[in-house]
Amino acid sequence: MKTLDLYISREFLRIFLLVILSFLALFLIIDFFEKLDILMRKSASLDQVLSYFFFRIPMMLSFTIPATVLLSALLTFGSLSKNSEIVAMRANGISLYRTSVPILLLSFLITLFTFIFSELITPYANAKAEYIMTVDIRKKEFQGIFKQEQIWYRGAKGIYSFKLYDPSKNVLQGITLNYLDRKMNLLLRVDAERAVWEKDHWNFYNVLVIRFDEEGFPLMERYKEKILDLPEKPSDFQVVQKDSEQMGYFELRKYVKKIRSEGYDATRYLVDLQGKIAFPFVCVILAILGISFSLKTERSGGLAGSIFVGVTIGFSYWILFAFTMSLGRSGNLPPILAAWIANLIFGAAALYLFKHVRT
Numbered sequence: 001m002k003t004l005d006l007y008i009s010r011e012f013l014r015i016f017l018l019v020i021l022s023f024l025a026l027f028l029i030i031d032f033f034e035k036l037d038i039l040m041r042k043s044a045s046l047d048q049v050l051s052y053f054f055f056r057i058p059m060m061l062s063f064t065i066p067a068t069v070l071l072s073a074l075l076t077f078g079s080l081s082k083n084s085e086i087v088a089m090r091a092n093g094i095s096l097y098r099t100s101v102p103i104l105l106l107s108f109l110i111t112l113f114t115f116i117f118s119e120l121i122t123p124y125a126n127a128k129a130e131y132i133m134t135v136d137i138r139k140k141e142f143q144g145i146f147k148q149e150q151i152w153y154r155g156a157k158g159i160y161s162f163k164l165y166d167p168s169k170n171v172l173q174g175i176t177l178n179y180l181d182r183k184m185n186l187l188l189r190v191d192a193e194r195a196v197w198e199k200d201h202w203n204f205y206n207v208l209v210i211r212f213d214e215e216g217f218p219l220m221e222r223y224k225e226k227i228l229d230l231p232e233k234p235s236d237f238q239v240v241q242k243d244s245e246q247m248g249y250f251e252l253r254k255y256v257k258k259i260r261s262e263g264y265d266a267t268r269y270l271v272d273l274q275g276k277i278a279f280p281f282v283c284v285i286l287a288i289l290g291i292s293f294s295l296k297t298e299r300s301g302g303l304a305g306s307i308f309v310g311v312t313i314g315f316s317y318w319i320l321f322a323f324t325m326s327l328g329r330s331g332n333l334p335p336i337l338a339a340w341i342a343n344l345i346f347g348a349a350a351l352y353l354f355k356h357v358r359t
Contacts, residue, residue, distance in 0.1 A: 004094070009102045011079065016072040023064040028053060031060075035133075044137045052137065055129035058122040059245070065114050067314035069107050069283045073290025074310045076103065081294065096357060100291050107287035114280035119248040127246040150174075151242070156231045158187075164264050168329070170197035170234040173264050175204070177230070187212060190228065202230045244272035252276065267335065271328035274339030275321075282317065285347045289313055292353035317346055 032053065039049060080086050080099075089099055134140050153160045155177075163174025172195040179188035193206035207223040244252055256269045293309050321342040328338020 004089075004099070005102045008076065008080075008099065009106060012072055012076045012103050012106055015075045015079075016068055019071050019075070020061070020064060020068040023068060024057065024060055027060045027064065028056075031056060039137065042137050042139065048132060048136050052129055052132045055125045055132065058117070058125040059129075062114060062118050062122050065110060066279070066282045066286050066317070067310070069110055070286035070290045070314050071307065071310035073103055073107070073287045074294045075307075077291055077294035086295070096295055100288075100354075103287055103291060104284065107284045111280050111283040114283060115249070115277070118276065118280065119250065123246050123248050123251070126243070130243075130246070151237070153232075153237060155236075160232075162237075163262060164259055164266075165237050166265075166268070167234065168268075171195070172202075172237065174259075174262065177228075195228075195230075197234050201227055204228055244269060244276075249273065249276045267331050268329040270335035271325055271338050274328075274335050275325055278339040278343050279321065282321075282343050282346065285343060285350050286313070286317070288350035288354050289346065292350060292357055295357045317342055320345065 035052075038044075044052075077086070080089075086096070086099075089096070151162050151165060153162075158178045158180040160178070161176045162172045165172055173193070175190070175192040175195055177188075177190040177192075178186060179190075181187055189210040190204070191208040191210075192204040195202045195204045197203075204226050205224065207226045207228075209221045209223070209226075211219045211221070213219060247255065252269060252273050256266045256273055259269070260266045290310065290313075293313075324333060324338045324341050327333040328335050333341075
C-alpha cells in the first residue's frame with residue numbers, strides 16, 4: 001500500500017504543478033492586458049512592470065489553489081481510470097475510498113499551506129503591489145499610513161486620523177482633524193463620530209470643535225451635524241485604507257477586536273475574517289468532489305471532459321462564494337454564514353457523491 005500511496009501522490013503532485021503553473025500564466029496574461037492601458041499612459045518602466053506583476057503572483061496563487069486541487073484530483077483519477085488501474089485496484093480488493101486517502105491527505109496539507117501562505121506572504125505582497133501601482137506607476141503621492149490600527153493622513157490643512165473608512169458608503173468613522181499652520185502649530189481640532197460624503201462635501205456628525213485663542217486657550221463648540229471645509233475627496237482616503245487583503249488572519253482579527261471594542265461597525269471585516277479560513281478549507285471539499293466525479297464517470301469524457309467539469313465546478317463555487325461574501329459585507333447575511341455557506345453546500349454535495357461512489 002505504501003508503494004501505491006506514493007505512486008498516486010506523485011501523480012497528483014505532478015498534475016498539481018502543471019495545472020497551477022498554467023493557471024498562473026493565464027492570470028498573469030489577463031492581468032497584464034487589463035493593466036496595459038494604464039502602464040502605457042503612465043510610461044511605466046520595465047522594472048516597475050516586472051516588480052508589480054511579481055508581487056501580484058502570491059494573490060493569484062492563493063486564489064487558484066482550490067481550483068487546482070479540484071482539477072488535479074479529477075485528472076489524477078481520470079488518468080488511473082483511463083489506464084485501467086482503477087479496475088486493477090478493485091480486482092486486488094483495494095477500496096476506492098482507500099485509494100483516495102493520499103489525495104485527501106495532500107489536499108489537507110495544501111489547505112494548511114494556503115492558510116500559512118495567505119497569512120505570511122500574500123498580505124505583504126498585496127500591499128507592495130498596491131504601492132507600486134499607486135505611487136511608482138500612477139505617480140500619486142502617498143500621504144497616509146495605517147499604524148496602530150488607525151489611519152493617518154497628511155491632508156491639505158493638517159494631519160487627520162480616523163478609525164475606519166468604508167469605501168462602499170463613503171463614510172469615515174472615529175475622526176480627528178488637526179488643522180495646522182505653516183509652522184506646524186495647532187490652530188483647530190475637530191473630533192467627530194462619523195462623516196459622510198454627500199455629492200461634493202463632507203457632512204460631519206456629533207462634532208466637537210476646539211479652537212485656540214492667541215494665548216492657546218481652548219474654546220469648545222459642539223454640533224450634532226456640521227459641514228466642514230475638507231478639500232479631500234473619498235478617493236484620497238481610499239489610497240491609504242488598509243484592505244483586508246493586505247492583512248493576515250491574526251492581524252485582521254486584532255483589528256476587528258479593536259474597532260468593535262470602540263463601538264464601530266466591523267461587519268465587512270468580520271466577513272473577510274471568516275473568509276480567510278473558509279476559502280483555504282474548500283481545498284479538501286473540492287478534492288472530494290473531484291474524486292467523486294472522476295470515479296462516477298470512470299472512463300467516459302476523457303481529459304477534455306475532466307477539465308470542463310473541473311472548470312465548471314470551480315467557477316460555480318467562486319461565483320457563489322463571492323456572492324454570499326458580498327451579501328455579508330452589506331449586512332444581509334451574518335458574517336459566519338456569508339463566508340461558509342458555499343462550503344456547506346459544496347461540502348454536502350461532495351459527501352453525498354463520495355458516499356455513493358461504486359467502490
